[in-house]
Amino acid sequence: MNPIIKAENLSFSYPGDEESKPVKALRGVSFEIPEGSFTAILGHNGSGKSTLAKLLCMVNLPDSGRLWVAGREITAPDATERDILEARRDVGMVFQNPDNQIVATIVEEDVAFGCENLGIPPAEIRERVDAALAAVGMSEYARKQTYNLSGGQKQRVAIAGTIAMNRRCVIFDESTAMLDPMGRREVMDIIAKLNREQGVTVLLITHHMNEAAAADRIIVMNQGQIYLDGSPREVFGKPAAMWAAGLDVPQTTELAYKLRQKGLDVPLYLFDAESCAEAVAEAVRRRSGKSAGGGKTGS
Template sequence: MEKNIVKCENLSFKYLSHENGEEYYALKGVDLEVKKGEFLVVLGHNGSGKSTIAKHINALLTPSDGTVYVNGLDTKDEQNIWDVRKTAGMVFQNPDNQMVATIVEEDVAFGPENLGVEPSEIRKRVDESLKKVGMYEYRRHAPHLLSGGQKQRIAIAGILAMQPECIILDEPTAMLDPSGRKEVIRTIKEINKNLGITIILITHYMDEAVEGDRVVVMEQGNIVLQGKPREVFSKVKEMKEIGLDVPQVTELAFELQKSGIEIGTEILNVDEMVNALCQLK
């Protein structure tokens, strides 16, 4: 059985600039494998290619060169598009753009209805999905009256109701306040851990990237760093050169080390920092 749910082989994508008519590469020869059940974070600036990768996994875009496989299905084959999108659901940046109904439960039912799921099964899926994201008691509410974080959790419930094996989230917290961001990230983590659904989170927030199993850092259409969050963020100098931050405590450890204090830079949170400082002679 294929253990990778997503495989990009030598993936390149070029587009024509409207301004000067020249061709530009958004992705250049990217190789990427995502294991089933993994929580992968793709980090990078605007224009680094991270959202372009997300759209390839959902077959919203198809490669100029190379191949993308989702559960072994080639996304370039038009006959596979329906199955690819059933396998890999997508949550976008703006939750308002994903709301289609005036009642929360109708909104969550929209996806499975389009898949031709039986009404009794839809009812079950809607209730279960709303419970999984902690929004069941809001099922009869109007979506436009909810907070940004709540709307994004409804959008996630709508994808869950379609029972995908993988969920791609393209900057899902970019338009949210800090508490909305926290609730969405907590929901994503629970879905990954409790349901075994593969998560691909596109973000530029370091505190979100720390939560992943693996981090891929993109720059100018290439993968420039990848590994466990601890490995990637301990490369403070390289991250700074790309123009990306690292978690504040990791940076503090880096500065302490530079000033001659013997402390490791593989520190991701305050508790680890406190432990490291306590162990100093």
């Protein structure tokens, strides 16, 4: 499948001022994001995740390197303002703070806002807004006031806004960070559905290892560079590398790692409690089978 985003050697610095030196936030970042994929981006504070996100949705342009969005090279010397505007339509972003993203007082007006800016005819906006609200499970809130919503509901409205704009790729920059566990689950379910059912490419920046474990791929950033890049199974299969970069791994991986040190053969990549418990029970059965001398399990 074609990449929706291709980055080659991207670098970006924030200019300093009288009080601060320039900060080199990204140093030679390269990757391809296939259309329809679900990638989690991990990394400790200041590792460059949000800076990367802002380059990918063209809020900022890189100092050097090349960037393609949906096949257009927006860093090409002959790329016009118009090329960048077109490319911006394909990539949207949902931020951390639900309150900063709501612009209208009524839910459906908020969802329609981006489409209105694109100059889409009113009848089509109506259809898109209804479909987007249904997709995030917020249809019955269409005429409600936005300020009364919970944090999770506000994030769902923000996501509906990006769905209504038919974005091909949505970047979620810690969009669940300010939510309670229930709000977080609701929003994660919607994000997974958006990817699975509508084929939207998802880039999920998160500090929650369990959210990252649900992705197809994990990119780990460290000091403005890509530190690890692979499936959750590959990335969390190297817990020592994650700890060395000051990062966590899912609790089930940490438990499996410690059990392995105690001689129990449990895989590191089972991320839910149920399958982890199953694997531990199986490893215990195998071990007691061996120590009984028969080497067989069950009968």
